[in-house]
Amino acid sequence: MLQRYYYSHMLLVPGLILFGVFFIVPSLAAFYFAFTNMDAAFQVTRWVGFDNFRILFEDDDAILAFKNTFIFAAITTVFKVLLGFFLAIFANQKLKSVLFLRSVIFFPAILSTVGVATAFVSFMHPSNGLLNGFLELVHLDALKRSWLTDPSIVIYSISLVEIWKWTGFSMMLFLAALQTISQDVIESARIDGASSWRMIKDITVPMIMPVLNTTVILNLIGGLKVFDIVYALTGGGPGSASSVLNTLVYRAFSNGRNGEATAANLLLFVIVLVVVLLVNRILNRPTER
Amino acid sequence: MILLKKWKRYIAEFIAILISGFVAIPLYLVVINSFKTKADAAEMSLSLPKVWNVLKNYEEVLKAAKIPQAFWNTSVVTVGSIIVLIILCSLTAFIIQRRNSATTRITEMLIITGIILPITVITTFYLMDSLGLVRTYMGVILLYVSGNFAFTTYLYISFIKGIPRELDEAAMIDGIGRVSLFFKIIFPLLKPATATAVIVAFMSIWNDFFTPFYFLNTASRYTLSVTIYFFMGQHSSDWNLVFANIVIVSFPVIILYLFMQRYIISGLTAGAVKS
Incomplete structure (x- = not known):
């Protein structure tokens, strides 16, 4: 009785109304409007079945957007996790410069994505940008590129910016996990003569597995949902060379093709759900020994 | 050696x-x-x-990019969203964690799904449009609250697990009301979780581009991130000004980082790991 009064369901109502109306309702509505011809004024005259999806799958730009989304999510996740992991191991040493290293590497994570992207538009400028200037300085002229205007590499250039911005975040997640590993375990392994590589493989990795899972999944979700950094760096261009699902949604929306935009959005929604469930299952597979 | x-x-x-x-x-x-x-x-x-x-x-830059206006806009939506978010999420989390009923279990499941899924922006726009909330502070605040609701509530749930029920019971014996029980007894104990929640929400809302770009897209309501984007469009050859704009926009966050680095890092990482 007391429970019903003090922990009343009534107290859930304000939060649930807000979350329900502004998050759940639009999500569910997408399952209906993705199959309609909703226009710029959100008017629906007709149910079009799978036409919106058919248009998406027959459109070269849309297919490219799918491909780019997966490339971006995969590449950025792999690099952020690997670099973040090794940087964390490095930054876990007792060195004077390590504290400085940590705060510098983490720093880009707090900056506005659009600000970072805008700065990189200048750094990646083909003739006097920082990146090509640096390559020239170290005599790697052959690696100089038109980073943001060459359609064949633009999605990788964008990935590079994302990796630059967020690796420090992954590093901090791993560092926090590394610091929970007891010194005794490491000390006794060292006394037993384990090599550094074996210590990483057999002690560090298993101990930080939960954090590794989280980091991979967080980065994958972020990668699939990407919009800001792509839009601010290239607007999806040149042409549609760097478009991703969310820029595709925006383009259809700004052209007033809201049915199609909803369909693309719904696909993103489903892809994120499926990828997260799948990866979660793979990573959480109990290791039987 | x-x-x-x-x-x-x-x-x-x-x-x-x-x-x-x-x-x-x-x-x-x-x-x-x-x-x-x-x-x-x-x-x-x-x-x-x-x-x-x-x-x-x-x-x-301050003049051309209308920074004071943008600063005000960004502050209004950030502060407004965070206040509503903290109150609603902590309360919701408290009920979910303390009471074990079908309703709370379903709510918790919805919340976990909500952490993962992206917003469906077109249908959301339609809804906001029907409610007359497009290009209003109120609309964007409501979107930030609903968008961060799942994550923040989850953060609070895991923290409230560590607060003993005996505390509630002692207060109940003293005949406290249910609203006071939460706001006078429980809420003050949630300070560490609230600090984490505020930092995470501040960083994501202050720097956000996606939401204001869709829903606050009118010159007088631009937020700081949006000014960078449009300012660069108009001044693409004035790199000195574009960079000054980036510095100005980042300045508040940088100051926070300098003074509260430890809290920001532990807040953001704890927030991520908890989910």
Whole structure:
């Protein structure tokens, strides 16, 4: 009785109304409007079945957007996790410069994505940008590129910016996990003569597995949902060379093709759900020994 | 042996500084070029400015990009969203954690799904449009609250698990009301979780581009991130001004980072790991 009064369901109502109306309702509505011809004024005259999806799958730009989304999510996740992991191991040493290293590497994570992207538009400028200037300085002229205007590499250039911005975040997640590993375990392994590589493989990795899972999944979700950094760096261009699902949604929306935009959005929604469930299952597979 | 160790240490220190350079040099370049004249900045070199054009550049950007207005807009939506978010999420989490009923279990499941899924922006726009909330502060605040609701509530649920029920029961015996029980007894104990929630929400809302770009897209309501985007569109050859704009927009966050680095890092990472 007391429970019903003090922990009343009534107290859930304000939060649930807000979350329900502004998050759940639009999500569910997408399952209906993705199959309609909703226009710029959100008017629906007709149910079009799978036409919106058919248009998406027959459109070269849309297919490219799918491909780019997966490339971006995969590449950025792999690099952020690997670099973040090794940087964390490095930054876990007792060195004077390590504290400085940590705060510098983490720093880009707090900056506005659009600000970072805008700065990189200048750094990646083909003739006097920082990146090509640096390559020239170290005599790697052959690696100089038109980073943001060459359609064949633009999605990788964008990935590079994302990796630059967020690796420090992954590093901090791993560092926090590394610091929970007891010194005794490491000390006794060292006394037993384990090599550094074996210590990483057999002690560090298993101990930080939960954090590794989280980091991979967080980065994958972020990668699939990407919009800001792509839009601010290239607007999806040149042409549609760097478009991703969310820029595709925006383009259809700004052209007033809201049915199609909803369909693309719904696909993103489903892809994120499926990828997260799948990866979660793979990573959480109990290791039987 | 000792000598070798010392060598190794020096090499490691050197590598650490080298790695820091990859992040620090671009940042330095942005700041230093924001002090140069237009022609000087166009070279994008690492050298110091020939003429220090500091005041002139910053004044011009403040005026041209309407920074005071954008600063106000960003503050209103950030502060408004965080206040509503903290109150609603902590309360919701408290009920979910303390009461074990079908309703609370379903709510918790919805929340976990909500953490993962992206918003469906077109149908959301339709809804906001029907409610007359497009291009209003209120609309964007409601979207930020609903968008961060799942994550923040989850953060609170895991924290409230550590607060003993006996505390509630003692207060109940004293005949406290249910609203007071939460706001007077429980809420003050949630300070660490609230600090984490505020930091996470502040960073994501202050820097956000996606939501204001769709829902606050009118010059008088631009937020700081949005001003960078449009300012660059209009001044793509004035790199000194574009960089000054980036510095101005990042300034509040940088100041926070300098003074509260430890809390920000532990807040953001704890927030991520909890989910």
